[in-house]
Amino acid sequence: MLKTDGVLWHITATLDGFVADEEGRVDFFSGYGGPNPLASTVVQSVGAILTGRGSFEVGERLGGAAYGGKITVPTFVVSRRPAPANADPRLTFLSSQDLAAAVATARRAAGGKMVVIIGPTLAAAMFRQGLVDQLLIHIVPVLLGKGKPLFGKGGEPLPFKLIHSSQAGQVTNLILIRQDAETPR
Numbered sequence: 001m002l003k004t005d006g007v008l009w010h011i012t013a014t015l016d017g018f019v020a021d022e023e024g025r026v027d028f029f030s031g032y033g034g035p036n037p038l039a040s041t042v043v044q045s046v047g048a049i050l051t052g053r054g055s056f057e058v059g060e061r062l063g064g065a066a067y068g069g070k071i072t073v074p075t076f077v078v079s080r081r082p083a084p085a086n087a088d089p090r091l092t093f094l095s096s097q098d099l100a101a102a103v104a105t106a107r108r109a110a111g112g113k114m115v116v117i118i119g120p121t122l123a124a125a126m127f128r129q130g131l132v133d134q135l136l137i138h139i140v141p142v143l144l145g146k147g148k149p150l151f152g153k154g155g156e157p158l159p160f161k162l163i164h165s166s167q168a169g170q171v172t173n174l175i176l177i178r179q180d181a182e183t184p185r
Contacts, residue, residue: 001164002038002175004045006133007103007115009123011150012171013137018147019120032140034169042136046073047113048106052122053079053096074109078102078122096122103131124151127158127178135160139172 002008012029013019020026033039056077076092077083083093094102103126106115117123117132126132137150151158159179166173 002041002136003133004041004114005112007107007117007126007131008042009117009127009132009135010042011118011120011123011135011137012140013150014140014142014144014147016143016145017150018144019150020148021144022147024148028142028144029140032142032170033138034171036138036168036171036173038136038166038168038173038175039138042114042116043071045114046071046116047110048073048115049075050102050106050115050117050122050126051075051077052119053077053081054121055119056091074106076102076106076109096125099126099129099131120148120150124155124158128155130178133177134163135174135176137174137176138168139174141170 011019012026014028021028056079074092075090076094078094078096078099080096083091087093092105094105096102103115117126123132123135127135160176161179162174162176164173164175
């Protein structure tokens, strides 16, 4: 079901497809879930994180750490711009010009464990290039109306194949792969 040594796009979204409000806040996601074995598997299996610059900056502004600070793994910020002068030395900034190289760098750092992608724009670009093995999306029963969309600014449709669904409280977990991909082991 969940491939624990691949590249995973892990995200939570509303029913209307938003992953954050216009300011990048996600506090409206709270209170719907219960114990979630899939989320726990991700936390236990992650070996490295790839994040887009926008998601990184929102996280910095809100004082948040990935997975609530429950994990400490190599984190790579993929960006067109250089690292800020005051960047946390535990972060590595990688160029967005070669996403395959960014994934390869994160895979090496993960040491055979899962690479998790955070950020819808980065993940969408990587999915379109075939660099992501799976998408684990947690759908919360909220209609937000506006905010940051799950799949960026559009483009050609990208069909998915559902390989698993489950519930955790009122949250629906979906594991998907690209329609043209092989089902993971």
